[in-house]
Amino acid sequence: MNKEFQDALPVIRRLKEHGFEAYFVGGSVRDQLLKKEIKDVDIASSAAPEQVKALFEKTIDIGSLHGTMIVIVGGIHYEITTFRTESAYEDNRRPSGVTFVSSLKEDLKRRDFTVNAMAMDDEGRIIDYFQGKEHAEAKLITTVGSPHERFSEDALRMMRAVRFVSQLGFSLSGDTYEAICEKTHLLEKISVERKTAEFEKIMAGDGSGRALKLVAETGIIDYLPGLDGKKQHLLKACALEINGLSSTEERWTALLDVLEINSIEAFLKSWKLSNRQIEMIAKNSLYLQKRKKSEWTRLSVYEAGLHCTLEVEAVYCLIKGKALSCERTAELKALYQSLPIHSKNELAIGGADLMKISSQKPGPWMGELLKKIELAVVNDEVENSKEAIKEMLASCNLI
Numbered sequence: 502m503n504k505e506f507q508d509a510l511p512v513i514r515r516l517k518e519h520g521f522e523a524y525f526v527g528g529s530v531r532d533q534l535l536k537k538e539i540k541d542v543d544i545a546s547s548a549a550p551e552q553v554k555a556l557f558e559k560t561i562d563i564g565s566l567h568g569t570m571i572v573i574v575g576g577i578h579y580e581i582t583t584f585r586t587e588s589a590y591e592d593n594r595r596p597s598g599v600t601f602v603s604s605l606k607e608d609l610k611r612r613d614f615t616v617n618a619m620a621m622d623d624e625g626r627i628i629d630y631f632q633g634k635e636h637a638e639a640k641l642i643t644t645v646g647s648p649h650e651r652f653s654e655d656a657l658r659m660m661r662a663v664r665f666v667s668q669l670g671f672s673l674s675g676d677t678y679e680a681i682c683e684k685t686h687l688l689e690k691i692s693v694e695r696k697t698a699e700f701e702k703i704m705a706g707d708g709s710g711r712a713l714k715l716v717a718e719t720g721i722i723d724y725l726p727g728l729d730g731k732k733q734h735l736l737k738a739c740a741l742e743i744n745g746l747s748s749t750e751e752r753w754t755a756l757l758d759v760l761e762i763n764s765i766e767a768f769l770k771s772w773k774l775s776n777r778q779i780e781m782i783a784k785n786s787l788y789l790q791k792r793k794k795s796e797w798t799r800l801s802v803y804e805a806g807l808h809c810t811l812e813v814e815a816v817y818c819l820i821k822g823k824a825l826s827c828e829r830t831a832e833l834k835a836l837y838q839s840l841p842i843h844s845k846n847e848l849a850i851g852g853a854d855l856m857k858i859s860s861q862k863p864g865p866w867m868g869e870l871l872k873k874i875e876l877a878v879v880n881d882e883v884e885n886s887k888e889a890i891k892e893m894l895a896s897c898n899l900i
């Protein structure tokens with residue numbers, strides 16, 4: 502049993518001591534089997550949320566109505582979910598209510614894919630009612646039960662299937678693939694936020710190329726914001742290993758470039774990204790276009806800032822079919838660090854100084870002149886000191 506599970510054993514044991522059943526479930530059991538890094542250790546138990554709450558000192562109620570409690574033990578958060586089945590599915594979306602059930606088997610049956618429907622007890626024994634192990638060995642994503650039914654219950658599962666192809670490097674089983682092709686229209690009912698979360702994971706997984714190909718081929722693409730008519734473009738994007746990029750913003754920047762999206766802000770808004778993300782990605786896209794035309798200059802690195810410069814360079818290298826090397830990163834960092842200023846606030850002269858020197862009234866001329874001074878300082882044409890700048894202004898008849 503991996504360390505992550507061992508650390509969580511006191512949680513399972515405490516529940517068991519009080520007469521409840523408790524098992525490790527879901528992604529962590531799958532990832533241990535696949536020898537992948539284990540993220541969150543989730544637990545399923547026969548204890549009701551209130552009973553869980555009563556047993557642990559530190560708990561956070563994140564959805565007791567849906568049967569989920571977080572307990573904190575040894576500084577680690579564990580999600581404990583009461584055995585449940587998702588009663589009625591409305592509109593091909595997650596159900597509004599859940600029914601608690603008494604058996605682990607019923608709880609596992611409501612889970613999406615067989616590899617996600619295994620449990621492990623506190624002795625490390627795997628409980629596998631739905632051939633999860635077999636499918637893990639065959640590297641297959643296949644639904645628990647009929648894929649048609651399971652996708653009709655919750656259409657997001659179609660995107661989750663593709664997400665696991667990307668994350669795990671698996672393939673879709675034949676009937677799961679076919680059911681997705683038939684049911685993509687149900688994605689219409691799914692909120693953009695849930696689609697975005699899955700799509701970002703699709704882009705980030707090691708198998709992003711194959712997964713994006715599935716997005717295009719199955720027709721999922723038709724139900725994603727702003728991707729109407731972009732099938733050929735998306736197929737082109739499959740060849741780029743965007744998962745190799747290190748941030749979500751870099752991946753969106755690369756994708757936007759291949760998709761040839763014109764109104765970038767509107768596109769990103771339609772995916773309901775945060776304003777901050779939109780701003781960062783739009784800025785990246787702008788500088789990527791500049792980078793395609795010419796090498797970085799002191800000025801472009803100054804204007805873009807170090808973070809954006811490095812993100813854009815990584816995307817640029819990817820598009821050119823190479824990886825961003827450590828040397829190149831170091832070179833750009835050195836260029837940035839060699840700049841005399843990193844923002845206009847660091848200029849040795851300000852609007853008030855200009856008025857004093859020129860005895861002119863304030864006006865737009867000040868901003869224009871400050872911009873010229875800023876450029877001259879960044880380009881090392883003048884030292885960033887009041888005296889040097891005054892001298893330059895006088896000698897160039899700028900004031």
Ligand code: ATP
Pocket residue numbers: 526527528529540541611612613614617618655657658
């Ligand atoms: P990750 O490691 O990326 O978090 P995960 O398998 O833990 O992967 P989660 O989205 O965290 O994925 O979900 C946890 C578990 O809950 C899944 O393994 C699966 O058993 C179940 N599950 C989550 N979403 C659904 C869904 N829409 N339908 C059915 N089961 C689901």
Ligand code: MG
Pocket residue numbers: 528540541
């Ligand atoms: Mg998880």
